[in-house]
Amino acid sequence: MTLPVVLVTHQPAEPIRDAFLGVFAGAAELHFLPELSEDSRRDALRSARAVLTYHPIRDLGIDALAQLENCGLMQCLTAGIDYLPFGDLPDHIAVAYNAGAYAKPMAEHVGAMALSAAKRLAGEHRLMKQGEFNQFVPTKKVAGMTCGILGYGETGREVARLMRALGMNIQAVNRSGMTDEQVDFIGTLYDVDRVLAASDVVVITLALTKTTDRLIRAAQLGAMKPDAILINVARGEIVDEDDLYAHLVDNPEFTACLEAWWIEPVRHGRFETAHPFLDLPNVIASPHNSAMTDGSLITAAERGAENVLRFLKGETPRFIAGDDVRMV
Amino acid sequence: MTLPVVLVTHQPAEPIRDAFLGVFAGAAELHFLPELSEDSRRDALRSARAVLTYHPIRDLGIDALAQLENCGLMQCLTAGIDYLPFGDLPDHIAVAYNAGAYAKPMAEHVGAMALSAAKRLAGEHRLMKQGEFNQFVPTKKVAGMTCGILGYGETGREVARLMRALGMNIQAVNRSGMTDEQVDFIGTLYDVDRVLAASDVVVITLALTKTTDRLIRAAQLGAMKPDAILINVARGEIVDEDDLYAHLVDNPEFTACLEAWWIEPVRHGRFETAHPFLDLPNVIASPHNSAMTDGSLITAAERGAENVLRFLKGETPRFIAGDDVRMV
Numbered sequence: 001m002t003l004p005v006v007l008v009t010h011q012p013a014e015p016i017r018d019a020f021l022g023v024f025a026g027a028a029e030l031h032f033l034p035e036l037s038e039d040s041r042r043d044a045l046r047s048a049r050a051v052l053t054y055h056p057i058r059d060l061g062i063d064a065l066a067q068l069e070n071c072g073l074m075q076c077l078t079a080g081i082d083y084l085p086f087g088d089l090p091d092h093i094a095v096a097y098n099a100g101a102y103a104k105p106m107a108e109h110v111g112a113m114a115l116s117a118a119k120r121l122a123g124e125h126r127l128m129k130q131g132e133f134n135q136f137v138p139t140k141k142v143a144g145m146t147c148g149i150l151g152y153g154e155t156g157r158e159v160a161r162l163m164r165a166l167g168m169n170i171q172a173v174n175r176s177g178m179t180d181e182q183v184d185f186i187g188t189l190y191d192v193d194r195v196l197a198a199s200d201v202v203v204i205t206l207a208l209t210k211t212t213d214r215l216i217r218a219a220q221l222g223a224m225k226p227d228a229i230l231i232n233v234a235r236g237e238i239v240d241e242d243d244l245y246a247h248l249v250d251n252p253e254f255t256a257c258l259e260a261w262w263i264e265p266v267r268h269g270r271f272e273t274a275h276p277f278l279d280l281p282n283v284i285a286s287p288h289n290s291a292m293t294d295g296s297l298i299t300a301a302e303r304g305a306e307n308v309l310r311f312l313k314g315e316t317p318r319f320i321a322g323d324d325v326r327m328v
Numbered sequence: 329m330t331l332p333v334v335l336v337t338h339q340p341a342e343p344i345r346d347a348f349l350g351v352f353a354g355a356a357e358l359h360f361l362p363e364l365s366e367d368s369r370r371d372a373l374r375s376a377r378a379v380l381t382y383h384p385i386r387d388l389g390i391d392a393l394a395q396l397e398n399c400g401l402m403q404c405l406t407a408g409i410d411y412l413p414f415g416d417l418p419d420h421i422a423v424a425y426n427a428g429a430y431a432k433p434m435a436e437h438v439g440a441m442a443l444s445a446a447k448r449l450a451g452e453h454r455l456m457k458q459g460e461f462n463q464f465v466p467t468k469k470v471a472g473m474t475c476g477i478l479g480y481g482e483t484g485r486e487v488a489r490l491m492r493a494l495g496m497n498i499q500a501v502n503r504s505g506m507t508d509e510q511v512d513f514i515g516t517l518y519d520v521d522r523v524l525a526a527s528d529v530v531v532i533t534l535a536l537t538k539t540t541d542r543l544i545r546a547a548q549l550g551a552m553k554p555d556a557i558l559i560n561v562a563r564g565e566i567v568d569e570d571d572l573y574a575h576l577v578d579n580p581e582f583t584a585c586l587e588a589w590w591i592e593p594v595r596h597g598r599f600e601t602a603h604p605f606l607d608l609p610n611v612i613a614s615p616h617n618s619a620m621t622d623g624s625l626i627t628a629a630e631r632g633a634e635n636v637l638r639f640l641k642g643e644t645p646r647f648i649a650g651d652d653v654r655m656v
Contacts, residue, residue: 010477110471111494112447115440122450125613129606133592133599133615142436143620165493166439274570278457285453293469301601 003029004312007048009059012032018303020052023305028312050308051093054078054299062088066136073311077101077304079155079291081321082208082235082266096307097207098318100154101300102291106205107158107235109290111166112256114201117229118142118282122265123281140200140227143167148199150192150215151206153181153232159203170308171195189215193223201229204260208235218243227253233290236262245275248282257284263289332359335376335399338362341366344629348380351633355537357641361387372400377544378636379421380629382406390416390528398496405632407483409621409649410536410563411595424635425535428482429628434561435486435534437618438496441585442529444556444612446470451609468528468555468620471495476527478543479508479522479562486533500522517543520595521551529557532588536563546571555581561618564590573603576610585612592616 011034022031031044044058045067051074053059053296062286065088068074074095076084081097090201116122118140126324127134147163149156152174160181171185179186185195191209196202202224207211216230216239224230232239241262248256256277263272266288277283291300311317334352338580344563351575352358359372373395379402381387402423404412409425417423423512441625444450446468450484455462475491480502488498488509499513506513513523515611517539524530527590544646546566552558560567569590584605591600594616605611619628639645 099359104622105467108443108494109467112440112443112449116444116449117435119437119440119614119618121440121612122445122453123616124615125450125513125606125615128599128615131599133617135593136620137617138435138620139437139617143432144428144569157568166436166490173438189600249434251531265463271456271459277452284449285456286447286449287452287456288463289452289465289467290425290447292466295469296466 004049004320005029005031005044005047006308006312007044007051008032009053009056011049012301013297015259015298017320019298019302020305023302023309027160037058041294042067042195048173049073050075050311050315052077052304055083057085057088068093071118072246073308073309073317074096075304075311075317079300080235081113084321086321092270094317095170095321096317097321098304098307100158100302101303102296103155103158104299106155106290107162108157108293109259109286110203110231110233110257113231113259113284114147114251115161115166117257118145118201122284126281129324135307145169146171146184146198146201148172148195148202149200150195150204150238152186153205153207155233156203156205157181159205163201163203169202170195171228173196193220197225198229199228200225201231204230204232204238205236206234206238212238214238215239216240216244218247221254223249224254226251227255229255229257231257231259233259236260236264241274247275248277248280248295252282255282256280257286259286259288259290261288330590331359331366332376333359333372334636335372335379336360336378337381337384340629341625343626345469345624347630348633351381351630351637354510357401357548357635358540360405370395375620377401378403378639380405380632380636383411385413385416389405393418396421401636401645403632403636403639405628408535409561412649414649417476422651424632424647425634425649426635428486429631430485430624431483433624434483434620436589436616437614438531438559438585439490441559441587441614442475442491442531442557443470443494445583445585446473446529448636450612454609460545463649473497473528474499474512474526474529476500476523476534478523478530479540479565480514480534481533483561484531484656485509489531492529496529497528521548524556525539525553525589526547526557528553529559532560532562534566536560538564538653539597539612540566542566542568542579544572549575549582551581554579555583556586557583559585561587564588564592569602573605576605576608580610583610583612584608585614587614587616587618589616 006028048071054077071093074093088276145168147168149172152172168185173187307317334356375400382405399421402421404425436546473496475496480500498511501515505516635645
């Protein structure tokens with residue numbers, strides 16, 4: 001029996017390599033592109049039924065992409081694929097994103113940011129250094145808060161589970177406006193303003209698409225509670241950078257927890273902001289590391305590989321990028 | 329019918345005054361000391377069956393204490409009563425502390441500190457300001473961690489509920505070495521070293537007593553995991569200040585979350601540390617404000633008043649200070 005060929009476009013770390021081999025054992029012939037000679041490389045590209053990749057253009061190049069004659073699925077290992085130039089990809093290859101692969105670590109990171117903001121941890125530490133000991137200035141009670149989640153997909157629902165465990169009520173928007181989960185409100189992107197107005201904490205877990213690009217501007221920020229906590233773990237572009245900065249300066253009780261940035265190393269080769277967000281006392285910043293906990297890359301790799309396995313068995317793979325999630 | 333007299337030794341804010349009046353409606357005659365004329369004050373002291381107080385010595389004075397001839401219960405509104413000079417209190421008055429009155433806000437604060445430390449929020453923000461963008465340095469996964477709780481009373485158990493909701497396993501010590509709750513291990517103070525060695529996060533919610541004074545010294549810190557997170561929301565004195573500072577300097581992966589301090593305004597009139605803890609990158613500091621969320625003082629006041637009501641009805645009041653919780 002000839003096994004179908006699956007091509008991994010990069011050289012993964014040993015535990016991830018092992019995870020791939022484990023998932024495909026007996027079900028596929030696995031090749032790691034950097035390990036192949038030039039001839040084998042050509043064969044592997046021709047025969048591959050599926051490709052596992054972080055970044056197909058960078059790892060394969062346009063010429064190699066054209067050789068993927070038998071490939072039916074390009075499985076990305078990242079959850080967001082807004083960086084992919086879909087126009088350059090062969091039409092016969094479906095692209096799957098790794099939705100929710102990092103949902104658990106990201107939900108913990110969101111919880112850390114929300115609690116840290118509610119309890120003013122960074123701010124009071126700073127004030128203590130200046131000699132202030134504000135024992136009797138109330139912090140926020142988290143239980144009973146309303147958490148608005150923009151993007152109620154895999155990550156959004158995992159965030160909801162954690163926030164619910166902290167005693168928060170959930171209001172959410174997704175594409176369908178429907179969910180089986182226990183929420184106070186579920187709607188679509190048309191309901192964003194309503195959710196923003198009702199929420200003490202707003203978490204953005206949307207994919208960046210033409211529709212969500214700069215979804216949150218001055219008007220939306222103005223619709224939020226003046227002391228709300230806004231957490232963006234998706235993509236910087238979903239929030240208007242200038243509008244957010246102005247809002248933070250004008251509303252010192254408002255907190256922004258920024259994990260996703262507008263210009264950041266992985267996508268742009270550098271970290272850069274148009275305004276000094278990092279110096280504002282009402283900003284909590286993290287370097288887009290919410291997905292990175294010990295072992296999280298292995299979990300994500302397994303999840304991506306299992307989706308490929310689904311495809312090889314003739315089942316429908318999950319999270320195929322339709323036109324609605326294609327950014328460019 | 330003559331109602332028993334309950335004396336409140338201070339002038340509470342309106343919502344707390346209302347809470348007291350609500351609890352005792354029809355069950356006691358309530359007097360607020362600062363509202364009384366000198367004569368009424370004398371009568372109130374003589375007739376009071378119970379006293380509700382934040383600080384009996386400061387609010388009443390030694391002379392007034394001697395006039396509490398009919399008083400059977402002094403209900404403190406604070407959870408910790410280590411500051412009380414028991415030797416100066418009349419022997420016929422039982423003293424109750426307000427155990428767990430602030431358990432919920434304190435548990436949220438502990439959760440905020442644990443998550444903030446696990447995700448290195450403050451540290452990475454600081455490094456971003458210095459131009460570092462550490463997207464691929466893993467943070468800690470919280471689910472699956474072991475949380476050791478020293479002092480499994482009202483507050484400790486509330487902390488456990490929150491930590492369990494975050495996916496942590498609980499090891500705890502209390503006075504009895506027993507609990508009905510779902511824990512991986514329960515022991516007594518004799519088991520502290522074992523719990524310290526097993527825990528990723530250690531939370532101190534013990535009362536300060538002769539037994540717990542400087543319970544955590546160099547040897548105990550040395551028994552902990554080198555990258556453990558130590559959270560003290562009880563009393564500074566339970567941890568040796570010099571030993572902790574030395575341990576933090578020697579173990580940069582170890583984090584101390586300090587909410588309770590050695591010299592702090594409410595107990596000592598000033599905030600002071602023997603070492604520059606606030607400047608260490610592996611310290612998260614808060615100004616003993618974990619109990620203070622919107623409404624938490626009202627909840628605590630009601631809880632204290634309900635304990636007094638229990639006493640007036642002839643039931644046994646809860647949380648009577650035995651010799652084992654008396655510090656001085």
